[in-house]
Amino acid sequence: MQRLTIDTAYLRDRLAELLGIPSPTGYTDSIVRHVSRELERLGLTYEITRRGVVRTKISGRRRKPARALVGHLDTLGAQVKQLKDNGRIELVPIGNWSARFAEGARATIFSEKGTYRGTILPPKASGHAFNDEVDTAPVGWQHVxxxxxxxxRTRTDLLRLGIDVGDIVAIDPQPEFLENGFIVSRHLDNKAGTAAMLAAIKALADAQLEPEVDTYWLFxxxxxxxxxxxxxFGEDVAAVVSIDxxxxxxxxxxxxxxxxxxxxxxTGPFxxxxxxxxxxxxxxxxxxxxKDVFRYYRSDSAAALVAGHDVRTALITFGIDASHGYERIHMHALRSLAELMTAYVASPVEITRDVNEITTGLRGFTHQPMSRAEQKAALPPADDAGV
Structure with a gap:
């Protein structure tokens, strides 16, 4: 198949829109609505679970073994832990990220009475007041x-404003799109992946490409x-590729x-x-x-396996500098990511046995290379060898 053309202007515009919608885990309704409307514009119907997972399908020539491509809409954020006597707020993180990258961030608090703006700071933030103590303060969420x-100015004032324990706090992304293709922002994980998924869907639609099997896109x-x-996922899905x-x-x-x-x-090898x-x-x-191996990282694919789904899993990514901090990526990686998604969707199914979750016998079961002697001893008869 000829490599499909990815509309990078569309990808960039969708990423800019996504970054403009706060979506820390637990506060994702608005971005779910936004992505759903974009899928409609691309000519697709969609389904939404109770909590907001979005699923759309590009129908193939066959129903199964279906495939799924998965990305996430939620981002890092914070939550109100305590209202402090000095009128400021103690925070706990949503997701795993360091308070080192929270210091100085602008943020929005979603309270029962509306939204408020604010800044995350260490308690000793003024060099004019604390001199070198500003530089020697420890790092941690209890120190911002x-x-x-x-x-x-007091805890009572915060309650009067309607701010209370448990309120969600969204961190400003502060995006910057450079002419040389670099993109710098918070929350590129995984709004950039979502934008690449939408661009891949658009490329498939523009090419009027019909996959061999049904392909689900989950957000x-x-x-x-x-x-x-x-x-x-649905019971027909046999392979899951995460985008992150x-x-x-x-x-x-x-x-x-x-x-x-x-x-x-x-969680182990894919x-x-x-x-x-x-x-x-x-x-x-x-x-x-x-290729890469990640030691301190898990994705949507890992969650699928832990939940007990018997599916093949993989993870394809855009390289990101300073992940879970003030991140940087390049459009080249996003375009390459979308290209590989389209190539996968267009590719034939090779392990036809995957149409069933459980089968009897070894016919059609996969092979992995071994030493020549071991391989010769282990190979089944020729009529069972193909996949």
Whole structure:
């Protein structure tokens, strides 16, 4: 198949819109509505679960073994832990991120009486008052507080404003799109992945491409807290490819250019056959790629396995610098990611046995390379060898 053209202007515009919608885990209704309306504009129908996972389907020539591509709409954020006597707010993080990257961030508090703006600061924030103590303050969520941009000098003032324990706090993304293709912002994880998914769907629609099998596109709402793609697949799905960020850092092989194919995360190796198929598709379609292994990372795919789904899983990513901080990516990686998605959707099913979750006998079961002697001893008869 000829590599499909990705509309990068569309991808960029969708990313800018997504970044403009606050969506910390637990506060995702608005972004669910936004993505659902965009799917409608792309000519697709969709379904929404009780809590807000969005699922759409591109019908194929066959119903199964169906495939699923999964990304998450939720981002990091914070929640009101306590109202302090000085009129400021103690926070706990939503998701796993360091208070080091919260210091100085602008934020929105969603209270029962409306929204308020504020800034996350250390208690000793003024160099004119505390001199070197500003530089020696420890790092941690117990060492920052949210200053509300309203008359709030006491705990009573905060209650009068309608702010209370448990209120959700969204962190401003502060996006910047550079002419050289770099994009700098908070929450590129995983709004950039969502934008790439939408761009891939658009490319498939523009090419009027009919997949061989039904392909589901899922947008989950709680990946940052570990729930991820634990439901909403449907019983026909046999393979799940997650779309998320790759870890561009010393000791990692991810890159801000090309697509990064993850071979494993902290839950273990991804499916041998599915990951190698993605590598082969990247090579065949001349899509720049690299492989990586993530040690402190889990994705929607991991959540699916932990939930008990017997599906093949893989993870393809865009390299991101300073993940869960003030992040940076490049449009080249997003385009490459979308290209690989379209190549996968257009590719034939090779493991036809996957049409059933459980089958009798070894016929059609997969093979993995071994030493020549071991392989010869283990191979089934020729009529059972194909996949």
């Amino acid at each position: 507080e949210l200053r509300v941009d309203a008359m709030s 989950t709402i709680a990946e940052e807290v570990g729930v991820g793609a634990s439901s909403a 960020n790759g870890v561009t850092a010393p000791g990692q092989n991810s890159d801000e250019f090309g697509v990064t194919i993850a071979m494993a995360d902290q 499916d041998y056959h599915l990951t190698r198929k993605l590598v082969r598709l990247a090579r065949e379609n001349d899509i720049r790629f690299q």
